[in-house]
Amino acid sequence: MSAEHHGYSEHDVQREVTDLQAKSATAARIFDLRRIIGGLFVLYGIIVTIAGINPSDSSLDKSEGININLWTGLGMLLLGIFFLVWLKLRPAAPVRVDEDEGA
Numbered sequence: 001m002s003a004e005h006h007g008y009s010e011h012d013v014q015r016e017v018t019d020l021q022a023k024s025a026t027a028a029r030i031f032d033l034r035r036i037i038g039g040l041f042v043l044y045g046i047i048v049t050i051a052g053i054n055p056s057d058s059s060l061d062k063s064e065g066i067n068i069n070l071w072t073g074l075g076m077l078l079l080g081i082f083f084l085v086w087l088k089l090r091p092a093a094p095v096r097v098d099e100d101e102g103a
Contacts (some may be wrong), residue, residue: 032092038083041076064087 052070060067 032087034087036085038080041080041083043080045073045076045078045080047073048076056073 048069050073052067052073055067055069059069
């Protein structure tokens with residue numbers, strides 16, 4: 001059976017495949033793990049850094065004088081920024097489908 005019997009021309013089928021490939025590539029970019037991990041680390045890094053800006057005496061006593069919230073928050077921020085810069089410099093490669101597979 002050819003595509004002509006169902007009211008679709010070969011051009012229509014090819015256009016539909018191209019549209020689906022574009023949607024698949026967009027979904028792959030949106031759900032790239034680097035974006036999710038980087039975003040979460042930046043968000044939590046901001047929260048922990050804010051908590052570390054004005055530490056209480058009891059939290060400093062527990063950590064033997066080291067402001068652990070501040071240093072952990074800054075580390076999380078740096079890691080999150082690293083992931084987001086990595087995503088920007090090396091975006092996900094578009095999904096490529098060989099035309100031989102469909103034949």
